[in-house]
Amino acid sequence: MGASCASFYANVVLHKWEHTFVLIPPWKQYILFYRRYLDDICILWGGSQDELRQFFCYINSTTNFLQFTHTVDPHELHYLDITLYKDYTQNVFHLHFESAHPLYQKRGIIKGQLIRASRICSTQEEFELEVETLQALFLERGYPLELFRTLAGEVSSLRNSLYPPILGKGSEALINSASNTLVHHTNSFAYTYSSNSKEMEEIIMHHWPVLALFEELKDFIPPKPSFVRKRGANFKEIFERKHDSKKKVKQPRLGTHRCGSCAQCHAISNESSLYIPSRNFRVHPTGFYTCATKGVVYLGLCTTCQSFYVGKTERELRKRIYEHLYDMAKKKETNAFFKHSLSCPGLNIKFTVLEQVELDARGGDWESTLGYRELLWQLRLDAGRSPGLNGTISIKPVLKLRRARL
Ligand SMILES: [Zn+2]
Ligand SMILES: [Zn+2]
Incomplete structure (x- = not known):
């Protein structure tokens, strides 16, 4: 078979040959399986050994240009470059009956x-x-x-x-x-197997005849329900799922949140980040705060005109907010927001936490640190200059902190 066209000719010739001499009665009934690759033929013989011998004599007599050799083996079969074995895969490694499987x-x-x-x-x-x-x-x-x-x-x-x-x-x-x-499972009740499966199936079986009472349904439902049980979660999956579910717990959004139970909640900014256009500055919160968070530097922003005020409080933020709102209501002239309200008719102040200063365990110079952080924010946002509402910025906190640390 040297020439490139040789395989083509071989196929044509052998196709004609097999349909003329082999795949015909009486031999056809013994041939359970027949495959040919060029001139290599694989046959599963369903007849006796004698009949097989006759068959070989016969096919060798059909042509004088083909000579067939053959091998017979009930257990293995060499065909082309592979060996087919009788399936010995069934072995003693089945699940042991003592296993806890259902x-x-x-x-x-x-x-x-x-x-x-x-x-x-x-x-x-x-x-x-x-x-x-x-x-x-x-x-x-x-x-x-x-x-x-x-x-x-x-x-x-x-x-x-x-x-x-x-x-x-x-x-x-x-x-x-x-x-x-064959049972068609298209209308089967498919469910995940669990320890309650038996009871569930019994209940369904018990009440099944009730469905047949409905005129509209009786042509569609089989006389008996069939069940398809899907495998339940194994230990590995149960543990992984638990592990995953922890991961999927929604992390609360960073920023300042309404506590939901105080009169000052309405004054908390709902935005996840606040933008101060005049300073081209966006506040990116780094913690989770509420109206009840203590020891914070906060920003009060007029959402109407973007004026802002930077302040601090050692107490809960809502207490400081209450004071601001009280002072405004009382038209207290020292209050920055009241002063602003005189020039901003649509005044609408919303508060947000810029930073929390955690009280350290030893007490230490917490108040001074808070004052210092407030000053830094005031400087960063240039809160003394319009539209900042802080007026003059004092550097006293720096001196105070320095003193506290000496
Ligand atoms: Zn609140
Ligand atoms: Zn305003």
Whole structure:
């Protein structure tokens, strides 16, 4: 087969040859499986050894330009550059019966193996032999003989309908008839298996006849419900899910929040970040604050004209807000917001925390530090210059802090 066209010619010739001499009666009935690659042919023979010998004599007599050699082996088959083995994958490594798995799973393992045996064994004798082998394997793994025999009987009785051999005489007819009797699970109740499954199914079974009483439904519902159980979460998944759910807990948004239970909540800015256009400065909060947070440097921003005031309080922010609102109501001239209200008719002040100064355990110079941080914010935002409302900025806090630290 040296020339590039040789394979093409070989295919044409052998195609003609196989359809003229091989895939015809009486041989066709013995050929369970037939595949050819160029001039290499793989056949699963369903007849006797004698018939096979006759077949070889016959095909070698069909042409004088082809000479066939053959190998016969009931266990393995060399074809092209691969070797096919009879399936020895069934072994003693099945789940042990003592395992804590639910019984239905263990039954499923046995039944699965029996169905597999029924499908791959073309003759009844082979099937019975296979069942015996399986029985020994399962007994060795602690399965009760009674259970195995019950399931073997069940599969055997369905061998001509639901579980016909894949290959074998008349298998096509069997397969066709099987597909008619197969249970269709499209209307099954699919759910995740749990320890309550048995009770759930019993309740559904118990009340099933009630559905048949409905005229509109009775044509659509089967006489008995069928259930499809999905595997529940295993330990690994349960733990991972718990772990994940922790991750998914929504982190509260950083910034100043309304506490939801005080009279000053309305004066808290709802924005996650505040922008002061005159200073081209955006406040990015670094902590979670509420009206009740103590020891803060805060910003009071007039949302109408963007004027702002930077202040501090050692007490809860809401107490300081209350004082501001009180002073404004009392028209106290020393209050920066009241003064601003005289020139800003639509005045609307919203407060937000710029920074919290945590009280350190030793008490220390907390108040001085707070004053100092307030000063830094006032300088950073240039709060003494319009539209800043702080007026003159005193550097006293720096001196105070210095003194406190000396
Ligand atoms: Zn509040
Ligand atoms: Zn204003």
